[in-house]
Amino acid sequence: MKIFILFLFIFSFISSAQSSQKNILNNLFDQLQTINDSKSAALLEQKIWSIWNEHPDDFKLTEKLEFGTELMQYGDYNYALKIFSNVLESDPKWSEAWNKRATVYFLMSQFTNSLNDIDKVLDIEPRHFGALSGQARIFIKLQEYEKAIKSIENALKFYPSFKSRELIPEIERLIKEDSI
Secondary structure: OHHHHHHHHHHHHHHHHHHHHHHHHHHHHHHHHHOOOHHHHHHHHHHHHHHHOOOOOOHHHHHHHHHHHHHHHOOOHHHHHHHHHHHHHHOOOOHHHHHHHHHHHHHOOOHHHHHHHHHHHHHHOOOOHHHHHHHHHHHHHOOOHHHHHHHHHHHHHHOOOOHHHHHHHHHHHHHHHHHO
16 A cells, blocks of 8 residues: 555656646747747747756656767767667657657768657657757758748747748748759
8 A cells, every 4th residue: 555655646746747847838838939039039948948858757867868969969879879769768758859869860861760750759749849940951951842841830830939930041942943
């Protein structure tokens, strides 16, 4: 009976942490919808990224994600890929772990794998403007320009002042060049 009560306590604590994280994200995204100046938007974006990068109830997974990110920044993509895959084995519902692995695949020019992981990110967190921006960049590389614009437009629904908006005129220019 004591074990069952302990289990319920731990489960309610974890659920509470995840719920709290979700509420904070919802609030930040609500604010992001109404912000007009780029400095305030950048601060909100930074707060959103910090929440995404922190596992809601497992500090060790947060540390692994940070380690994998460092490896990726230093160009050790294969090792970073192993770290992110390991994190995903532990928690396949953590959108940022999928996003980091998608980024590594992108850096390795494994675009199909990256797009597959981005789909997982967006299934878990449809507002993930970073994943949508990455998706757009892959579509540009694949010369699927209309899909790239659609990805950016999807990000703009959640983050109207998103910097990736600047890619749209460039993509439209590429479309025109392709039609000549």
